[in-house]
Amino acid sequence: MIIKARKESESLKILRSLNYRMELTATQQKYYFNLEKGYEGEVQFDRSTEKIQTECLILNDLLLEVNNTKFQIDSLIIFKDTVYHFEVKNYEGDYYYEADNLLTISKKEIKNPFDQLKRGQSLLRQLFQQNSITFPIDSLVIFINPEFSLYQAPLNMPFIFQSQLTRFLKKLNNKPSVVNDRHKKLAEKLVSLHQPESLFPNIPAYNFGQLKKGNLCAGCGSFSMIVRGKKLYCSNCGFGESTDFAVMRTIDEYKILFPQRTITTNDIYEWCGEIVPKRVISRILGKNFEKSGVHQWSIYKYTSKKEN
Numbered sequence: 001m002i003i004k005a006r007k008e009s010e011s012l013k014i015l016r017s018l019n020y021r022m023e024l025t026a027t028q029q030k031y032y033f034n035l036e037k038g039y040e041g042e043v044q045f046d047r048s049t050e051k052i053q054t055e056c057l058i059l060n061d062l063l064l065e066v067n068n069t070k071f072q073i074d075s076l077i078i079f080k081d082t083v084y085h086f087e088v089k090n091y092e093g094d095y096y097y098e099a100d101n102l103l104t105i106s107k108k109e110i111k112n113p114f115d116q117l118k119r120g121q122s123l124l125r126q127l128f129q130q131n132s133i134t135f136p137i138d139s140l141v142i143f144i145n146p147e148f149s150l151y152q153a154p155l156n157m158p159f160i161f162q163s164q165l166t167r168f169l170k171k172l173n174n175k176p177s178v179v180n181d182r183h184k185k186l187a188e189k190l191v192s193l194h195q196p197e198s199l200f201p202n203i204p205a206y207n208f209g210q211l212k213k214g215n216l217c218a219g220c221g222s223f224s225m226i227v228r229g230k231k232l233y234c235s236n237c238g239f240g241e242s243t244d245f246a247v248m249r250t251i252d253e254y255k256i257l258f259p260q261r262t263i264t265t266n267d268i269y270e271w272c273g274e275i276v277p278k279r280v281i282s283r284i285l286g287k288n289f290e291k292s293g294v295h296q297w298s299i300y301k302y303t304s305k306k307e308n
């Protein structure tokens, strides 16, 4: 049973949008691609674990803190007598293991996920102790990408490769497991200790004026949407969607990028690339947001009507 589902982080959403709307430096772009890839790998692992039939409690993506140290847990699964802690890596290509280091074939050293795993396990254990939780923790690194190879990996490393994942999940599935109140309390405790996300420091500075305006095509990611009747069509890939939906999607991006900024008809008109008429923008805002103020171009509150 999934107790806590994974969500895209705000940082990832911001970077994804910025990647389309401004020129990122090569370093910023690499950082963004790595985030995107890491998230993709985690989601793929979630799809495997949600198929587990035996009784267990799944908590994805926890940000915890113990002794003023924050740490991230990619995935945690509570079984009857063990808590499994997973670090998911979406590395791709050929790597080798040498003297406790992980290296690319061109001899570039990368962070050894085993160190990250050990750190996570140690902090998790401290957190358990502080909260009088007594469960054994089994920590494993999942290399989720089928295109990943690790030469000279020692046999005793807690690594699960993609080719072993099905067998490993089968093993978990065959575990006789019953979860009771003790397990549920542990899951609830961990969810209550989950910290709100703080934005990554590597996000570049940006402002409204500098960003490229327009509705991003959900099909191909280009800014080639044109209005035809009540729909927007992409002149690049042919993707089409209702104007309301496309505008709301573009407003979602605006809200994530500029959480402090008010929503006005004029700004959204500009943000959507000035192709959807102002009266249509105004109607969409009126339908989905609460109006505040009686100015010529009304200001809308962020609270969506549907959420109330």
Ligand SMILES: [Zn+2]
Pocket: 217, 218, 219, 220, 221, 222, 224, 234, 235, 236, 237, 238, 239
């Ligand atoms: Zn398109």
